Amino acid sequence: MAKTIITAALTGAVTPAGYKIPETPQQIADEAYDAWKTGAAIVHLHMRADDGLGAMDKEKFRETIKLIRSHKDCDVVI
Template identity: 55%
Template sequence: MSQDKTIITVATTGAWPKKENNPNVPMAPAEIAEDIYACWKAGAAIAHMHMRDDEGNGAMDKDKFRETVELLRGNHPDCDIILNMTTSGAASFPNEECRYEHIVELRPEMASYDCGSMNWMHTGLFLNPPAFLEKLGKIMEDNHIKPEIEAFDPGMIANAQYYLKKGVLKAPLHFQFCMGCANGIPGTMKN
């Protein structure tokens, strides 16, 4: 009998949808925590976490991350889902620190590591310059956080190999292939 296992990752909120796009998208920390728990009960092993501001826009708000984690762990102590916090969950960032201060404080098991820059959804630039990627890699290593290498295009896979050779990333690498968004890898069976 095969011992192959499937790892299901759920992103209950995602990076951009709002209630007007789908009324079921959780926005508030209590909604997100309950949705993560329901997904864990249904078999999800990893929760990729994004937060929203009060208008439903993507936000890198460490207080909302903290509240969500406290609600999840406090209300559901049986839930051992792996928490994977975004480091890129807003279209614009007031400063570099907002992208990682929540992971330093909360020390989730995983966090996203977007391995390159790209045009984002025909609306702007998603910048992940080399100096930032090296700093983020060190922060993750120092805090024992496993990088989830998000690859939106094949060049990001090559970047991960470069950072592995340089010692910024450590093997084994965990990849998330982000296909189907504008300016990235098309979501086809071939890809």
């Protein structure tokens, strides 16, 4: 039987109006952990600025990854 790898793309680089997505590092980390608990092996992350737009903010990436890794049982690939 073939194995399946599930990837969860939690925020998207561009999000159409009206879609509810996680925006803060805590929200993104919580969604990543929930995705892992329900079977995702990989999470694909984009960060959000305080205004909700996409951001390449290394501190937000660091914080989000730290929060995901704080779940010692979680071995999701980021």
